[in-house]
Amino acid sequence: MVDWQFFALLLSNGVLIGLMYSLIALGFVLVYKATDAINFAQGEFVMIAGFLVAVALGAYGAPLWLAVALALAVMIAFGFGLERVMLRPLIGRPIVAVIMATIGLAAILRGFGPLMWGAETKPLPLPIPDEPIVWGPFFIPPIQLLGAGVSLLFLAIFGWFFLRSRQGIAMRAVADSQQVAMAMGVNVERYFALAWAMTGIVSALGGLIWGNLLGVDVHLALVGFKVFPVVILGGLDSIPGAIIGGLIVGIVENVAAGYIDPWVGGGTKDFAPYVLMILALMIRPYGIFGKQIIERV
Amino acid sequence: MSGVGGAPRPLLSVNNIEVIYDHVILVLKGVSLQVPEGGIVALLGGNGAGKSTTLKAVSGLLRTERGEVTKGNIEFLGEAIHRKDPAEVVRRGIVQVMEGRHVFEHLTVEENLLTGAYTRRNGRALSQDLDLVYRYFPRLRERRQVKAGYVSGGEQQMLAIGRALMARPKLMLLDEPSMGLAPMLVNEIFDIVSRMNREEGVAVLLAEQNAAMALRFAQYGYVMENGRVVLDGDARTIGQNEDIKEFYLGLTGLGQRKSYRDVKHYRRRKRWLS
Numbered sequence: 001m002v003d004w005q006f007f008a009l010l011l012s013n014g015v016l017i018g019l020m021y022s023l024i025a026l027g028f029v030l031v032y033k034a035t036d037a038i039n040f041a042q043g044e045f046v047m048i049a050g051f052l053v054a055v056a057l058g059a060y061g062a063p064l065w066l067a068v069a070l071a072l073a074v075m076i077a078f079g080f081g082l083e084r085v086m087l088r089p090l091i092g093r094p095i096v097a098v099i100m101a102t103i104g105l106a107a108i109l110r111g112f113g114p115l116m117w118g119a120e121t122k123p124l125p126l127p128i129p130d131e132p133i134v135w136g137p138f139f140i141p142p143i144q145l146l147g148a149g150v151s152l153l154f155l156a157i158f159g160w161f162f163l164r165s166r167q168g169i170a171m172r173a174v175a176d177s178q179q180v181a182m183a184m185g186v187n188v189e190r191y192f193a194l195a196w197a198m199t200g201i202v203s204a205l206g207g208l209i210w211g212n213l214l215g216v217d218v219h220l221a222l223v224g225f226k227v228f229p230v231v232i233l234g235g236l237d238s239i240p241g242a243i244i245g246g247l248i249v250g251i252v253e254n255v256a257a258g259y260i261d262p263w264v265g266g267g268t269k270d271f272a273p274y275v276l277m278i279l280a281l282m283i284r285p286y287g288i289f290g291k292q293i294i295e296r297v
Numbered sequence: 298m299s300g301v302g303g304a305p306r307p308l309l310s311v312n313n314i315e316v317i318y319d320h321v322i323l324v325l326k327g328v329s330l331q332v333p334e335g336g337i338v339a340l341l342g343g344n345g346a347g348k349s350t351t352l353k354a355v356s357g358l359l360r361t362e363r364g365e366v367t368k369g370n371i372e373f374l375g376e377a378i379h380r381k382d383p384a385e386v387v388r389r390g391i392v393q394v395m396e397g398r399h400v401f402e403h404l405t406v407e408e409n410l411l412t413g414a415y416t417r418r419n420g421r422a423l424s425q426d427l428d429l430v431y432r433y434f435p436r437l438r439e440r441r442q443v444k445a446g447y448v449s450g451g452e453q454q455m456l457a458i459g460r461a462l463m464a465r466p467k468l469m470l471l472d473e474p475s476m477g478l479a480p481m482l483v484n485e486i487f488d489i490v491s492r493m494n495r496e497e498g499v500a501v502l503l504a505e506q507n508a509a510m511a512l513r514f515a516q517y518g519y520v521m522e523n524g525r526v527v528l529d530g531d532a533r534t535i536g537q538n539e540d541i542k543e544f545y546l547g548l549t550g551l552g553q554r555k556s557y558r559d560v561k562h563y564r565r566r567k568r569w570l571s
Contacts, residue, residue: 166411169404173412176401179361183395185387185416185464291403 008137010258011251016144018250020209023151024223025230025242026158027202033162033237034171034195036095037087040102043224044109045199047216049075049207051113054122054216064127071204079200083193091178091192106221114218124211147209151246154202159239171195175237229277235290244288249273306375307331308500309355309391309468314369314379316347316354318362324350326524327369332468332502337494339515339532340504341541346521348504349396352470355502356393357383373468388416390467396476396504398453400460402446406437409445409456413463423463430459433489451482458486462493468500475507483507487514512536 028042039045049071056067086105090097126143133140162168174181174191182188207216210223230249234241256272286292309332316325325347332338340348353359354366355373360382371379378386392413401409410430414423431438434455440448445456454474461469471490475483491514493499505511512518518535520528528535535541 166415169408169411170415172404172408173401173415176403177399179358180395180399180401181412182361182383183356183358183387183393183399184412184460185384185392186412187382187384 005137006258007255009139010254012138012140013144014251014254015247016140016148016250017254018247019148019151019243020144020206020213020246021223021226021230021249022155022242022246023147023202023209024206025227025234025246026151026155026239027199027206028227028231029237029239029242030158030198030202031195032231034175035087035192036175037098038095038102038236039199040099041106041109041224042199042203042227043221044106044113045075045078045203046206046210046223047113047218047221048078048109049204050124050211050216050220051117051122051207052204053208054124054211055117057124058122059117068204068208071207072201075200075204075207076197077200079196079198080193083189083196087192087196088189091189106224110218110221119217121215121217124208124216126208126212143209143212147213150205150209152243154205155239155243158198158202162239167191167194226273229273229280231287232277233280233287235287237291238287238289241287241289248276252276308334308336308374309502310372311351311355312369312372314351314354314371315367316350316359316364317367318364320365324364324524325354328521328524328526329369330502330519330526330529332500333517334467335494335498335500336517337491337501337503337515339508339511339518340502340521341506341508341511341518341535342521343506345523347524348521349472350524351521352393352472352502352504354379355386356391356470357381357386358393358395384416387464387466390465391470392461392464392466392468393470394457394461394472394474396472398450398457398476400445400453400456402444404445405442406445406448406452406456407441410437410460410463413460414465416464426463426465430462433462433493434459451478451486454478454482454486455489458490458493462497462499466499468502471501471503473504473506475505475510483510490514508541509536 024042024046027045028039031037031039052071052074053067056062056070057064062070086101087098090101128142128146133142133145162172170181170186171191171194173184174186174188178188211220214220226249230242230245233248234245253269253272257269260268280287311328311330313327313329314325315323315327317323328347328351330338330340340351342348350359350364353362353364355371359365366379370377373389373391378389401412404412407427410427411423414426436452437455437459440452445453448456458471458474474486478486487510490501494501503511503515512532512535515532518529518532519526520535520541528538
């Protein structure tokens with residue numbers, strides 16, 4: 001006999017958590033879409049943003065709006081600065097150079113956060129109730145609802161930006177061919193910087209929400225690893241793909257944990273998405289919505 | 298360099314430029330040419346003669362390939378532009394259509410056209426200009442929502458030219474528009490380009506290996522070889538030149554088509570230089 005209430009619980013939890021993964025995956029997708037760079041430091045961006053909010057709230061007693069504004073401003077500036085200092089010299093180099101650089105950056109940030117603000121786990125309180133909302137068989141923590149809402153909002157904003165706005169079209173043109181974009185008078189470097197700054201925004205929001213959920217310390221960066229199954233499933237450069245990939249990962253890991261954990265004693269959540277990722281790579285290497293390489297014969 | 302006495306100032310004037318790639322490889326060795334306002338000028342020559350490099354020197358795209366204008370200068374409307382970045386050159390009214398139909402494959406046809414207008418501020422004129430491009434290239438209107446990577450080669454070339462027109466340039470640099478296209482299509486495209494030239498007043502600097510075709514549309518021509526201009530003159534005069542006929546048009550002195558096999562060995566190797 002299937003316990004439908006249990007299943008509904010796992011499902012709803014998976015959907016909401018999945019959308020929160022989508023938010024972080026969006027940061028990754030923005031950079032990949034515009035600059036073809038694979039950002040292995042996405043989780044660390046989120047961690048640094050979490051630190052900023054938590055420290056501003058806790059150590060300095062700043063109001064929440066100020067702490068969030070500060071995190072946004074710092075992360076945007078960080079995105080711009082990073083592009084200028086670290087990534088611009090790597091333009092035109094093999095893709096592996098960018099990968100290694102972001103892996104190095106990730107390690108530096110993982111050290112820098114605790115070094116600056118201490119290694120202990122900091123709370124990131126938000127003025128929302130802790131008691132879950134009970135609605136039929138569903139059992140929903142408000143923070144997850146907020147996280148999923150913020151996530152959908154920003155996915156919609158960036159989706160609109162890429163599809164409809166002049167800048168968004170120019171950014172896709174840059175992603176398609178840098179030299180041709182240049183020939184049309186597009187200032188390519190400015191769009192690279194913009195993409196990193198947009199990732200900064202997304203990371204700041206991710207840090208706020210995931211920081212509240214998990215607490216802020218160096219382990220917050222681990223949410224970045226969940227980005228990979230999300231973007232492999234959805235497609236590295238697709239915003240709708242980030243949503244779908246996030247939902248799949250969120251649902252699979254929750255359902256798997258709910259049904260398999262009792263048998264194996266836990267840990268399913270951590271590996272189920274990666275099993276799925278490897279299967280996806282074998283079947284559809286460019287993801288569900290990813291850009292297929294257009295070949296002419 | 299022959300100064301045209303009393304003639305109006307040329308739109309584009311390339312003065313004795315030298316281009317070096319990677320700090321060592323000398324590609325252009327003193328190239329000079331001029332494009333008058335509203336004119337069509339052909340730049341002829343074989344593979345590796347330096348035609349594309351000359352166009353890229355003008356548009357500023359050279360620097361994306363680690364090339365550099367080391368001597369001479371390029372003036373557009375009397376102002377030096379050879380140190381400007383490509384975006385600035387486009388804003389001043391020069392746009393290059395690169396060799397090999399470079400469209401943004403993952404953008405739709407219409408989005409491609411919109412990127413052409415990137416440097417322009419006036420948003421309201423855009424829809425009029427889209428209409429203008431669709432009038433010149435009706436096929437593009439039919440395919441406006443299709444991803445550019447999936448349209449035919451001829452349509453991609455039309456798209457590349459239409460996209461350049463969206464920048465409302467004073468000068469369009471066309472690099473080998475005939476490459477890889479069927480003769481009928483080449484004709485169609487050249488007809489449209491010369492209509493654009495007449496009706497919109499866009500001057501054209503056209504680099505082509507297909508000399509016969511280029512000389513039919515151009516008023517003036519330059520022949521390049523090995524990084525130098527070796528011959529220039531009215532399109533008609535150049536078309537009559539015996540050497541051009543033999544080497545680029547495949548005709549003998551009698552105006553008959555001739556097999557390359559019959560060309561005497563020492564003639565095959567003939568070059569103006571060296």
